[in-house]
Amino acid sequence: xxxxxxxxxxxxxxxxxxxxxxxxxxxxxxxxxxxxxxxxxxxxxxxxxxxxxxxxxxxxxxxxxxxxxxxxxxxxxxxxxxxxxxxxxxxxxxxxxxxxxxxxxxxxxxxxxxxxxxxxxxxxxxxxxxxxxxxxxxxxxxxxxxxxxxxxxxxxxxxxxxxxxxxxxxxxxxxxxxxxxxxxxxxxxxxxxxxxxxxxxxxxxxxxxxxxxxxxxxxxxxxxxxxxx
Numbered sequence: 001x002x003x004x005x006x007x008x009x010x011x012x013x014x015x016x017x018x019x020x021x022x023x024x025x026x027x028x029x030x031x032x033x034x035x036x037x038x039x040x041x042x043x044x045x046x047x048x049x050x051x052x053x054x055x056x057x058x059x060x061x062x063x064x065x066x067x068x069x070x071x072x073x074x075x076x077x078x079x080x081x082x083x084x085x086x087x088x089x090x091x092x093x094x095x096x097x098x099x100x101x102x103x104x105x106x107x108x109x110x111x112x113x114x115x116x117x118x119x120x121x122x123x124x125x126x127x128x129x130x131x132x133x134x135x136x137x138x139x140x141x142x143x144x145x146x147x148x149x150x151x152x153x154x155x156x157x158x159x160x161x162x163x164x165x166x167x168x169x170x171x172x173x174x175x176x177x178x179x180x181x182x183x184x185x186x187x188x189x190x191x192x193x194x195x196x197x198x199x200x201x202x203x204x205x206x207x208x209x210x211x212x213x214x215x216x217x218x219x220x221x222x223x224x225x226x227x228x229x
Contacts, residue, residue, distance in 0.1 A: 009067030016060045024053040051099040058130050059192030065123060066193075069200040075117040077206045077228065083111030085118070086144050086155050089125035093133065102136045104129070106144045112153035114224030120205035121224065127198035128157040128209070128220040131190040135161030135218070147221075154207070154223035156214070162186040163218045169211050173199040188218070198222075 027050045034042070068074070083106075090104050097104045114121075132142040136159040145156040164172055164187055171177035172187050172195055181187035181195070188195065188211075195211065198220070202209035207224040 006067035006071035010064045013060050013064040013067075016063075017057065020053055020057055020060065024050060024057075027053065047099055051096065054096045054099065055130075055191055058126065058194070061123060061126070062192040062194070062197040065120070065197045065201050065204070068120070068204055069197075074204045074206070075120070077115045077117050079113045079228075080116055080118045080121060080224070081111050081113050082146050082153055082155050082224070085121060085125060086111070086146065089122060089129055089155075090144060092122075092126060093129040096130065096133055097142070100133050100136075101138045102133050103139075103141045104144070105141055107146075109146045111146045112148050112226060114153050114207070114226060115228040116207045116224040117205040120201045121207055121222070124198045124201035124205060124207065124209055124222050125155060125157070127190060127194045127201060128155075128222060131188060131194050131198070131220065132157050132159040132161070132218075134190060134194075135159060135188050137161065143217075148226075149223075151226050152208075152223045153226055154221060156219055156221050158214060158217045158219040160217050162188060163213045164188055164211050172196075172211060173209070195220075 027046055031046050086106055090106060093104060129142065136142050140160055142157065142159045145158065147154055147156055162185060168187055172181050175196060178193055178196055181189040199209045202222055206229065207222055209220065209222050211220050213219055
């Protein structure tokens with residue numbers, strides 16, 4: 001791999017974000033000016049355009065994840081509160097959730113402090129939430145739960161969409177599993193290699209991500225260590 005590929009991918013991601021951000025800002029401006037005075041199909045077209053921009057922003061962010069995933073070094077971990085991380089991720093995903101007609105709920109419970117790299121821990125959460133918003137039924141609910149077990153703590157993201165079969169749960173987080181997941185609805189392929197990039201973001205952050213189920217719902221678990229490595 002070229003030595004400077006991670007840096008180049010980060011630059012490309014930045015260059016793509018700028019015009020996309022301007023486009024989304026303009027869509028929101030038109031929505032605010034035209035609210036209540038345009039036909040329903042025009043309102044729907046503007047909402048669909050805003051949602052497409054939001055999804056594209058997530059895909060662009062994953063370019064940087066891919067570049068860093070194949071890089072030689074990873075950033076150092078720092079203390080991060082899991083409730084704080086969950087709240088920030090929900091805030092970032094709120095527009096997507098609103099446009100998708102899905103409710104985001106952080107369940108009551110005490111968080112903990114984990115030692116991870118916060119930006120990529122957040123990107124792992126962003127991809128987890130994006131996957132749940134993609135597969136949750138309309139008017140459904142995506143729940144975010146804080147959990148602690150042994151020497152680690154983390155954030156669980158759950159929804160009532162399809163549950164990845166047990167024999168495919170490790171493979172769906174790999175490069176090799178992406179093309180197969182694209183052909184299987186129950187494998188929950190995420191836009192922009194979402195589940196793979198979620199797992200890679202977690203690894204870069206010094207955390208671990210798994211997929212499974214709990215209480216009959218699909219669940220993504222993101223765990224970080226309670227003590228510094």
